[in-house]
Amino acid sequence: MKKWWIMFPICILLSGCWDERPLRTMKLIFGAGMDMQEDDRYSLTIEMPIEGAGGGSSGQGGQGGGQGGQAQTSQVMSEDGITVRDSAYKLDRKVGGVLDVSKLRVLVIGEDGAEKGLYSFLDALYRNASSPLNAKIAIVEGKAGTLFQSEISGEQLHSEYLYKLIMSAEKESMAPVTNLQFICISLLDNGSDPVLPFMKYNEKNKAVEISGGALFNGTKMTGTITPDEMSAFLLLADQMGKELSFTIPADEGRKLTILIEKSKRKMKVDTTNKDHVTADISLDLSVRVLEYPPDHLDDEKKLNELNKLVSDELEKIFTQTMDKMKMADSDTLGFGRQIMAKDPKKFEKMNWKKSYRSADVKIRVKTKIISGGVIL
Amino acid sequence: MSFWRGNKLAAFSPSADENAKRLTEMLGDADDVKQRKFSFGKTAGIALYLVTLVDSLRVEEHILRPLAENKSKNPEDALTAIERDDAADYEAAMNALLIGKTLVFFEGRTACLICGTERTALRTITEPLNEKIVRGAHDGFVENLNTNLFLLRKRVQSKELVIEFAEKGERAKKQIAIVYEKEIANPELVKEIKRRVDSINAEMIYSAGHIEQMIEDSTLSPFPQFLSTERPDRVAANIMEGRIAILNDGTPTCIIAPVNFITFYQSPDDYTSRPLSGSFYRLLRLFAFFIAVLLPAFYIAVTSFHLEVVPGDLIVQMKGSVADIPYPTIVEALFMEMTIELIREAGIRLPSPIGQTIGIVGGLVIGDAVVSAGLVSNFTLIVVALTAIASYVVPSTEMNMTIRLLRFPFMVSASLFGFYGLIFIMMVIVIHLCKLESLKTPYFAPFAPLRWKDLKDTFIRRAIWKQKTRPTDSMPLDETKEEGSREWMKE
Amino acid sequence: MDEGVKTKKTISAQQLFFLILQTQIGVGVLSLPYSVHTESGKDGWISILIAGLFVQIGIGVIWLLSSRFPDKTLYEFAPLLLGRLLGTIVNALYIVFFFIVAAQMLIVFLYLTSNWAFPHTPHIVFAVIVVGITVYLIQENIRIIARFHVLMSFLFIIVLILFVFIIKHLNVYYLLPIGSEGAPAILSGTKQALFSFAGFEFLLWLYPVTKASSKAKWKAAAGASAIAAVFYTLLSAFVYMFFSLKKLNHVPEPVLYMVKAVELKMIERIDLLFLSIWAIFAITSFMSYMYLAASGVAKLAKAKHHRKAVYVLAVLILPITFYTANPEQSVNIYEKISTLSTIFLFAVPAFLLAVAIIRNKREEST
Numbered sequence A: 001m002k003k004w005w006i007m008f009p010i011c012i013l014l015s016g017c018w019d020e021r022p023l024r025t026m027k028l029i030f031g032a033g034m035d036m037q038e039d040d041r042y043s044l045t046i047e048m049p050i051e052g053a054g055g056g057s058s059g060q061g062g063q064g065g066g067q068g069g070q071a072q073t074s075q076v077m078s079e080d081g082i083t084v085r086d087s088a089y090k091l092d093r094k095v096g097g098v099l100d101v102s103k104l105r106v107l108v109i110g111e112d113g114a115e116k117g118l119y120s121f122l123d124a125l126y127r128n129a130s131s132p133l134n135a136k137i138a139i140v141e142g143k144a145g146t147l148f149q150s151e152i153s154g155e156q157l158h159s160e161y162l163y164k165l166i167m168s169a170e171k172e173s174m175a176p177v178t179n180l181q182f183i184c185i186s187l188l189d190n191g192s193d194p195v196l197p198f199m200k201y202n203e204k205n206k207a208v209e210i211s212g213g214a215l216f217n218g219t220k221m222t223g224t225i226t227p228d229e230m231s232a233f234l235l236l237a238d239q240m241g242k243e244l245s246f247t248i249p250a251d252e253g254r255k256l257t258i259l260i261e262k263s264k265r266k267m268k269v270d271t272t273n274k275d276h277v278t279a280d281i282s283l284d285l286s287v288r289v290l291e292y293p294p295d296h297l298d299d300e301k302k303l304n305e306l307n308k309l310v311s312d313e314l315e316k317i318f319t320q321t322m323d324k325m326k327m328a329d330s331d332t333l334g335f336g337r338q339i340m341a342k343d344p345k346k347f348e349k350m351n352w353k354k355s356y357r358s359a360d361v362k363i364r365v366k367t368k369i370i371s372g373g374v375i376l
Numbered sequence B: 001m002s003f004w005r006g007n008k009l010a011a012f013s014p015s016a017d018e019n020a021k022r023l024t025e026m027l028g029d030a031d032d033v034k035q036r037k038f039s040f041g042k043t044a045g046i047a048l049y050l051v052t053l054v055d056s057l058r059v060e061e062h063i064l065r066p067l068a069e070n071k072s073k074n075p076e077d078a079l080t081a082i083e084r085d086d087a088a089d090y091e092a093a094m095n096a097l098l099i100g101k102t103l104v105f106f107e108g109r110t111a112c113l114i115c116g117t118e119r120t121a122l123r124t125i126t127e128p129l130n131e132k133i134v135r136g137a138h139d140g141f142v143e144n145l146n147t148n149l150f151l152l153r154k155r156v157q158s159k160e161l162v163i164e165f166a167e168k169g170e171r172a173k174k175q176i177a178i179v180y181e182k183e184i185a186n187p188e189l190v191k192e193i194k195r196r197v198d199s200i201n202a203e204m205i206y207s208a209g210h211i212e213q214m215i216e217d218s219t220l221s222p223f224p225q226f227l228s229t230e231r232p233d234r235v236a237a238n239i240m241e242g243r244i245a246i247l248n249d250g251t252p253t254c255i256i257a258p259v260n261f262i263t264f265y266q267s268p269d270d271y272t273s274r275p276l277s278g279s280f281y282r283l284l285r286l287f288a289f290f291i292a293v294l295l296p297a298f299y300i301a302v303t304s305f306h307l308e309v310v311p312g313d314l315i316v317q318m319k320g321s322v323a324d325i326p327y328p329t330i331v332e333a334l335f336m337e338m339t340i341e342l343i344r345e346a347g348i349r350l351p352s353p354i355g356q357t358i359g360i361v362g363g364l365v366i367g368d369a370v371v372s373a374g375l376v377s378n379f380t381l382i383v384v385a386l387t388a389i390a391s392y393v394v395p396s397t398e399m400n401m402t403i404r405l406l407r408f409p410f411m412v413s414a415s416l417f418g419f420y421g422l423i424f425i426m427m428v429i430v431i432h433l434c435k436l437e438s439l440k441t442p443y444f445a446p447f448a449p450l451r452w453k454d455l456k457d458t459f460i461r462r463a464i465w466k467q468k469t470r471p472t473d474s475m476p477l478d479e480t481k482e483e484g485s486r487e488w489m490k491e
Numbered sequence C: 001m002d003e004g005v006k007t008k009k010t011i012s013a014q015q016l017f018f019l020i021l022q023t024q025i026g027v028g029v030l031s032l033p034y035s036v037h038t039e040s041g042k043d044g045w046i047s048i049l050i051a052g053l054f055v056q057i058g059i060g061v062i063w064l065l066s067s068r069f070p071d072k073t074l075y076e077f078a079p080l081l082l083g084r085l086l087g088t089i090v091n092a093l094y095i096v097f098f099f100i101v102a103a104q105m106l107i108v109f110l111y112l113t114s115n116w117a118f119p120h121t122p123h124i125v126f127a128v129i130v131v132g133i134t135v136y137l138i139q140e141n142i143r144i145i146a147r148f149h150v151l152m153s154f155l156f157i158i159v160l161i162l163f164v165f166i167i168k169h170l171n172v173y174y175l176l177p178i179g180s181e182g183a184p185a186i187l188s189g190t191k192q193a194l195f196s197f198a199g200f201e202f203l204l205w206l207y208p209v210t211k212a213s214s215k216a217k218w219k220a221a222a223g224a225s226a227i228a229a230v231f232y233t234l235l236s237a238f239v240y241m242f243f244s245l246k247k248l249n250h251v252p253e254p255v256l257y258m259v260k261a262v263e264l265k266m267i268e269r270i271d272l273l274f275l276s277i278w279a280i281f282a283i284t285s286f287m288s289y290m291y292l293a294a295s296g297v298a299k300l301a302k303a304k305h306h307r308k309a310v311y312v313l314a315v316l317i318l319p320i321t322f323y324t325a326n327p328e329q330s331v332n333i334y335e336k337i338s339t340l341s342t343i344f345l346f347a348v349p350a351f352l353l354a355v356a357i358i359r360n361k362r363e364e365s366t
Helices: A001-015 A057-062 A084-094 A111-116 A119-127 A144-149 A157-171 A182-187 A229-237 A300-327 A335-342 A344-349 A352-358 B014-026 B057-067 B091-096 B145-155 B185-198 B208-213 B232-239 B261-265 B268-272 B275-304 B314-321 B328-351 B352-372 B378-391 B397-435 B450-454 C015-022 C028-068 C074-082 C084-116 C123-138 C141-152 C156-171 C183-197 C200-209 C212-242 C254-259 C270-300 C307-323 C328-359
Strands: A026-027 A031-036 A043-049 A071-081 A098-100 A107-111 A137-141 A195-202 A205-219 A220-225 A244-249 A255-270 A278-291 A360-371 B033-038 B044-052 B082-087 B101-108 B113-114 B161-168 B173-179 B226-230 B244-248 B255-256
Touching: A026 A057, A026 B226, A026 B314, A031 A157, A043 A084, A043 A144, A043 A157, A043 B314, A071 A157, A071 B255, A084 A098, A084 B173, A098 A107, A107 A111, A107 A144, A107 A157, A111 A137, A111 A205, A119 A182, A144 B091, A144 C028, A157 A195, A157 A205, A157 B044, A157 B113, A182 B244, A195 A220, A195 A229, A195 A255, A205 A229, A220 A300, A220 B255, A229 A255, A229 A300, A229 C156, A244 A300, A255 A335, A255 B244, A278 A300, A278 B057, A278 B450, A300 A352, A300 A360, A335 A344, A335 C212, A352 C270, B014 B033, B014 B101, B014 B161, B044 B057, B044 B091, B044 C084, B057 B101, B082 C212, B091 B101, B091 B113, B113 B268, B113 C141, B145 B161, B145 B232, B145 B244, B145 B378, B161 B185, B173 B185, B173 B232, B185 B208, B185 B244, B208 B226, B208 B244, B208 B255, B208 C015, B226 B232, B226 B397, B232 B244, B232 B255, B232 B268, B261 B275, B261 B397, B261 C074, B261 C084, B268 B275, B268 C270, B275 B328, B275 B378, B275 C328, B314 B378, B328 B352, B328 B378, B328 B397, B352 B378, B397 C123, B397 C141, B397 C270, C015 C141, C015 C200, C028 C084, C028 C183, C028 C200, C028 C212, C028 C270, C028 C328, C074 C084, C074 C200, C074 C270, C074 C328, C084 C123, C084 C270, C084 C307, C084 C328, C123 C270, C123 C307, C141 C270, C156 C212, C183 C328, C200 C212, C200 C270, C200 C328, C212 C254
Parallel strands: A026 A098, A031 A107, A107 A137, A137 A195, A278 A360
Antiparallel strands: A031 A043, A043 A071, A195 A205, A205 A220, A244 A255, A255 A278, B033 B044, B044 B101, B082 B113, B101 B113, B161 B173, B173 B244, B226 B255, B244 B255
């Protein structure tokens, strides 16, 4: 009689496990592409890795290298629906196994869709407790669906390739460090706007290249910037990665490639002016010369000249970038947020998005060449 | 006591014959009872002994021959047996007879002389197989109580070392020795342990494990509340921390109380090696504890509930290895765990050369075959093997068993509720540890209740001279262990 | 060893500290920043800090009250102060309050658990398991409970380490300008925050069983609350610096959502780990309240040991939990308990202290 409590664990054991999601029955989505079609239907393309022969056949495989089940090929499927979730359910019906989004690594969104508003694509992901908010996100020229279907030489798993591509771009300051989580915060922030990596498919090399950045106004994509401008933006936003390089035309048609080692940014937003906002950005850069074929760098005078040249050229790029961002109404540097922090009442009164274009942004660059490599 | 015919406390009869006859009768006319008649001058007499227990040579040399040679005046003086005593009554005589002594009766005297003639079949003192260490002493207890006490006394040459004997066993008596350091051990605890030992009312004490079960606080707990060891150095170190050791005749195992959880993780090796390496291996062992208990459960939780936590680079391999397995992970893991337990059990029972073969066959052949047959995934195999290795790291056989048992509830619970299952079982076990007491002292001591000062010899081992106080969980009378060993530094 | 005598003075000041800390930090951790933000916007962290200061006053009152009766818990001295009938009524009200708080904690625990990790597992399964574990612990005396709570407090270290990874993603500008929401909004946020500090009233029951000087007891209780206040303030400041205000409106459990962004090499999706640790914090608070209620019931019933009371309450709490286990109801209950808590945490002790001073009741420690 004293052992009646034994019944309880037995009951639990018999009733099974309600929330079990066994890995072996899961179909893991590694990459996803989303597009908006002309009729406002959402089309969803997913890529799932097909695991190489796992334990079972590895014994008979003969080659030792095949063991462990590296991802061999991938399975790409596409479907459209009224909402993203709707198309996901349609896909689920076609797949043997349960679709699982929790290991998503890359989400690519087509240019057309992004122009119509990014948030509606992502909402379903934000609502799901198990969705991976640290997945990378990028905008692609043309359709995202076709990117997953097009051939990429030397790579079988598109999502893995894209993930690595974005990761290395982040490191080399060719793309901002971002993911689904951070993008969501700035999408919903009326004081700043996000910038996303922008990529396109290169027919000739059968590869994908990062072709700069996509600018947003609120949740809608409003423009693009070139890779150089992206680097400039990252410097302006104080988000430089591990390294950052520029190639600058020097005098007499010579070219100069520099690597920015260290960057110090100071930003001041002045709200005292009644009708327009002025901002001062000053950049202090330590530069290493990577390539400068014509000359030696041991001459003080020469060096000063070069310094001036570099800062002038950089300033040009920065201003050009700033203008582009203004034209796109994209407050990527978060001036609005600074105004809000300083003078919230003024921010409420003014129509920031309108006055952003007329904001007076001054950019000052100071460079210092610290090294010319192992030769003079 | 029905076999005990006659009055056992009766006085001896003047007739040697009758005395001998009566004792023989009391032994149920056993065939190994031997009576040897002798005459010393005019006095005749009988020497009575159990052939199976005595050293015949000693009986011959020290009792019968001196008597026959008849050189001194007194028969008592003639005997050259070293150990001599007078028996008070039949019971004393009988007890002496049963441990291998020889009784000598002289005609016309109502007395019984006991001479020590026991045969000692001693195993040599070797290092215990199950508690090997690298540095430090390599002696170990044997089955003989006196030898063991000799080893202890030799090691702790202190006038404060107290050895108290108790004879237990209703039918067959066995000696039990309680050993402690009287200036350190808490008298309350000594009293308590004596009270518990006194209450043992078994027919016979078979082994130390027997005593342990009769005097430990909680028998159903998976955790051992007595430290069992066959190492004199370990016992000595524990006695010097104020703990009490119980040894018994017939087993080489000594049990020590009060102990706490961390005691089972302290190996003599930690103290003989350098503080840094000692600390490292202590940490490693504790880490192994968590691996042994949690790793399979964690793996099950991840593969069947929380696949999100696996990093993206690893998940493909993991999925690939699990994909073609027909069973849920819990079944796989239990299957492999059972296999390993079987191999272990078989390995112990078989003679050692075959045992090794079984280990190889089991480990390599079954492991490989089971994976290529698609029954168990590679990952499960790795996890289970790692767990098995980790569970053998603990320097105590009892704790080893505990750990191996503990992981099963964790695994089952993890297969039902994922991480929550782990948390639930962990809470239950920690609560249990908080409740558990070893000889009325908290078992999970320096952690619960938390005593910062005593943490110096838990996760890490600080330098010996930094450990100036004894751990307080055994409530020692004198807390100071040492003072100023490194005074020379100041000069 | 002194277990035999009717247990007095069994826990240390250190254990007192951790008992109160563990009780204070409970289910609220996940949603506190959100619920405060609904009132006081991005200045919610100031609200929480102010609430922490209020709690210090509350602790002072309780300490003054308890130090007048150094050998008695509130259940024992309330009848002395107010007379038998009124004292018993106060005690009964406290018991009901503790019981409701415990039930509410369980509801929130079940709700968040199913929302974040186990959507299909029936509530009853987790409820029964949690109550079972609770019973297993709290049928023991306070000393064992203290040991357990102290051990579990070490999980804080993991939580703090997790926060270190978030620091680099914070944006200070979200907090600026400080105090712009205005004093009324901040104070109304304070009212919201007060309830998450519930747990310091445990001192009324722990004071007589703690073996330390009166001052040390005050230090332990005040210290625990201060740590809790700092922890909550930091937590919410982190949340407000991580999410913009607009985004915060969408996430009722911002802490978990925030932790999702943390990415480590070895293990991804830290929120699941965090959820598990939170479960432990939630359960320890639940245990404390169940213990308080049970020991009160035992006192009312003049039972020698509170073990039977624990069983009774454990059986009672399950149906109550199910009756109310839907989100709308639980929000409703939360509001009500919030108001109730100010009465039981501040008003009643203050009133009792006033009575004690007026009637000049005081006892010496034996």
